[in-house]
Amino acid sequence: MKQPITLYTQISNLLTTIGNPVRVQILLAIGTGEACVCHLESLLELRQAYISQQLMILRKQKIINSRREGKYVYYQLLNPEIVGIIQKAGEIAGVQDDTLAIQNPSNCKCPKCKMEENITSRNSSDRGKE
Template identity: 25%
Template sequence: MKKLAKNFKALSDETRLRIIALLSYSELCVCDLMAVLQLPQSTVSRHLAYLKSVEMVDDRREGVWMYYRLMNESEFGLGKLLPALLEQLSAVDKTQHDLISLRSYLKQRESNSCT
């Protein structure tokens, strides 16, 4: 029961929901999330660490950069709720704006890696 409560607590924060919506688009590094969310690195990293602790995101290191991805449905902390969550998030104006900002940001970068 405690794990389930912790998973739902992870979804009770607007920033974490926005991160989940962005990671549903593609694997991203902290700098990508910082640029789109317009939040400091420490804030983004703290939220990512929380989402990782409840098995909603996973990470990988590439050089000095950490990349994050949304866990798939079979790995996701709340499993079968993931599609419903993403459907709800896609209908929210703020997450739609975030995705538009992310696409624009990624187009502006020359490569698909942080510099």
């Protein structure tokens, strides 16, 4: 028996929503952790309003969730397996896995990144030869 078109539309909505190049980057940047808007802004080097628009689209499609901490808003993936979809799509499209890895920006000024930057700096200066 033929399935109702809405089944495929649900899948379609998910795939087309994550399938915009800027939203791909945002989702990879959030990854299995979380990211704030200024984090994404400095990482992607795009205007804040535009990033907020993309986040709005992802929120509306129930792909991301947010929590506010003072002035800062942190976003997480409702289902981190979406990163797996993007990575598999990258494999199929011929993109090297390591090139999809999102580096942390060096100038995000939110408290969380400042805290992690301190830890990373300390780890880097403490680290011996590998």
